Amino acid sequence: MKRTFWKEAVVYQIYPRSFKDSNGDGIGDLKGITSKLDYLKELGIDVVWISPVYKSPNDDNGYDISDYYDIMDEFGTMADWEELLEGLHSRGIKLMMDLVVNHSSDEHPWFAQSRSSKDNPYRDYYIWRKGNPDGTPPNNWASFFSGSAWQYDETTDEYYLHLFSRKQPDLNWENPKLRSSIYHMMKFWLDKGVDGFRMDVINVISKAEGLPSNGTAPLADGGRYYINGPHIHEYLHEMNSEVLSKYSIMTVGEMPGVTVEEAKKYTAEDREELQMVFQFEHMNVDSGPGGKWDVAEWTLPQLREVLDKWQLGLAEEGWNSLYLNNHDQPRMVSRFGNDGEYRVPSAKMLATLLHTLKGTPYIYQGEELGMTNVSFEKLEDYRDIEIHNMYKEKVTDGGEDHAKILKAIHAKGRDNARTPMQWSSEANAGFTTGTPWIKVNPNYTEINAEQALADKDSIFHYYKRLITLRKENPIMVYGDYTPLLPNNEQIYAYTRTLEGEQWLVLLNFSAEEASFELPEDLNPAGKTLLIGNYPAEGRADVPLRPYEARVYRIK
Numbered sequence: 348m349k350r351t352f353w354k355e356a357v358v359y360q361i362y363p364r365s366f367k368d369s370n371g372d373g374i375g376d377l378k379g380i381t382s383k384l385d386y387l388k389e390l391g392i393d394v395v396w397i398s399p400v401y402k403s404p405n406d407d408n409g410y411d412i413s414d415y416y417d418i419m420d421e422f423g424t425m426a427d428w429e430e431l432l433e434g435l436h437s438r439g440i441k442l443m444m445d446l447v448v449n450h451s452s453d454e455h456p457w458f459a460q461s462r463s464s465k466d467n468p469y470r471d472y473y474i475w476r477k478g479n480p481d482g483t484p485p486n487n488w489a490s491f492f493s494g495s496a497w498q499y500d501e502t503t504d505e506y507y508l509h510l511f512s513r514k515q516p517d518l519n520w521e522n523p524k525l526r527s528s529i530y531h532m533m534k535f536w537l538d539k540g541v542d543g544f545r546m547d548v549i550n551v552i553s554k555a556e557g558l559p560s561n562g563t564a565p566l567a568d569g570g571r572y573y574i575n576g577p578h579i580h581e582y583l584h585e586m587n588s589e590v591l592s593k594y595s596i597m598t599v600g601e602m603p604g605v606t607v608e609e610a611k612k613y614t615a616e617d618r619e620e621l622q623m624v625f626q627f628e629h630m631n632v633d634s635g636p637g638g639k640w641d642v643a644e645w646t647l648p649q650l651r652e653v654l655d656k657w658q659l660g661l662a663e664e665g666w667n668s669l670y671l672n673n674h675d676q677p678r679m680v681s682r683f684g685n686d687g688e689y690r691v692p693s694a695k696m697l698a699t700l701l702h703t704l705k706g707t708p709y710i711y712q713g714e715e716l717g718m719t720n721v722s723f724e725k726l727e728d729y730r731d732i733e734i735h736n737m738y739k740e741k742v743t744d745g746g747e748d749h750a751k752i753l754k755a756i757h758a759k760g761r762d763n764a765r766t767p768m769q770w771s772s773e774a775n776a777g778f779t780t781g782t783p784w785i786k787v788n789p790n791y792t793e794i795n796a797e798q799a800l801a802d803k804d805s806i807f808h809y810y811k812r813l814i815t816l817r818k819e820n821p822i823m824v825y826g827d828y829t830p831l832l833p834n835n836e837q838i839y840a841y842t843r844t845l846e847g848e849q850w851l852v853l854l855n856f857s858a859e860e861a862s863f864e865l866p867e868d869l870n871p872a873g874k875t876l877l878i879g880n881y882p883a884e885g886r887a888d889v890p891l892r893p894y895e896a897r898v899y900r901i902k
């Protein structure tokens with residue numbers, strides 16, 4: 348397997364709206380990020396991935412772009428962006444931008460042109476269809492954000508497709524002109540010095556011929572007709588040869604519904620498409636048959652089964668991106684650890700998993716502090732369009748129980764990850780001197796960066812140690828992964844092996860002690876404990892304590 352920078356890197360994701368406000372308007376901004384670069388340097392990360400900062404009416408917080416060549420007013424100016432890039436580069440940190448090209452904003456000038464008439468040169472930049480004679484939309488696909496994926500537009504008496512919000516019309520990748528407009532824009536940013544792209548829902552850009560309905564229900568998941576669609580590999584290969592291959596950069600495709608087999612195609616080096624994908628299977632372990640909002644219990648064997656599948660599936664070919672949360676997901680410690688009594692050890696245990704699996708780790712802002720989910724009691728305190736659309740569909744229009752849905756929002760809502768970064772115990776967690784655009788998690792007085800930096804046993808310092816360990820030990824990057832204790836319900840155990848060296852990772856996912864038995868050649872007794880989340884000893888002959896993590900060098 349080829350050794351390359353992006354496999355060795357640790358990436359840190361910034362959600363700019365919630366990171367740091369520099370001017371008191373309550374909204375995080377570019378100057379705010381620039382003021383915190385020493386913090387990122389201290390943590391030791393190599394790459395920053397920043398969620399979209401382009402011009403946007405913010406229907407979906409920047410994932411609806413109205414000008415790909417300019418910066419959102421609330422975030423600052425192009426000069427602020429250049430200053431940020433310079434500040435990162437001077438510290439040896441790379442910058443990945445978010446590339447959102449499955450859709451644009453409906454306020455993008457392309458869309459204004461496109462909707463104006465059927466023969467406008469930009470008409471085919473988007474996906475327009477006639478409605479059915481019975482007055483229903485062109486097909487029965489549901490939007491990710493509730494309701495139909497089609498919006499009727501009077502001007503030309505046709506519907507346009509929007510897999511996300513009504514203000515996010517899907518771009519038509521079948522149109523070579525659209526594709527070349529996108530490639531042109533990508534080059535603009537790469538020529539400005541960007542080091543890579545995280546590509547938003549990039550595996551849904553190719554829709555099946557004829558846009559068929561899925562079954563006969565009025566609304567259904569149309570995923571089978573656009574996830575890994577018919578021309579997707581063609582388009583990505585073209586993007587690679589027209590743009591990506593001309594630069595030395597990092598690429599990761601965000602891919603809901605991607606399978607291991609597809610992921611290999613997207614990331615196999617000789618196919619020249621992308622380097623990594625974000626898969627979502629482990630994000631589904633706590634969902635019932637009703638989908639995301641049907642909150643279900645999860646078990647360690649379920650989680651391990653998914654991670655094993657991806658670790659082993661991409662062992663020889665392709666590469667994993669490792670993440671346990673991001674701006675769309677609940678906080679990792681609340682979801683997979685314990686955000687009460689064992690918040691600190693469980694956050695460290697999960698961090699150990701993230702950094703000792705094979706792949707490139709992605710840290711989401713605040714994860715390194717053990718930031719937790721939030722439970723707003725009032726629906727009005729939530730900002731996310733997904734939450735509000737879903738609530739309207741299920742409760743206001745559908746008559747479901749308010750309390751039940753609020754509970755699901757507490758568990759799964761995207762705003763869990765979007766409360767402001769907790770910098771200090773000052774008002775508003777030191778995020779802003781004004782009124783934050785979304786409320787701060789009330790636990791900021793205890794959980795904040797100031798506290799974490801001062802406490803050498805903090806989660807922050809544990810992340811630093813993991814990152815340093817990775818820099819010093821190629822086995823953490825390139826070592827083969829072998830699962831152990833396959834039926835254990837408390838302990839996730841595996842080895843990493845590289846050129847005669849072998850590490851053993853033991854992770855207790857429960858709030859109870861957990862004992863284990865391993866074959867003699869894997870017995871950790873007397874071996875070096877490389878890192879662990881409990882005070883020193885880590886004696887190999889005692890059971891793992893609640894949420895304990897231990898990493899030994901056994902060979």
Ligand code: TEU
Binds near residue numbers: 407491548639675
């Ligand atoms: O997300 C796409 C995606 O599939 C999800 O993570 C989605 O937000 C979730 O399933 C909803 O339940 C990307 C971005 O990360 C997200 O923030 C955007 O809203 C979305 O695309 C549209 O651009």
Ligand code: CA
Binds near residue numbers: 373375421
């Ligand atoms: Ca601001």
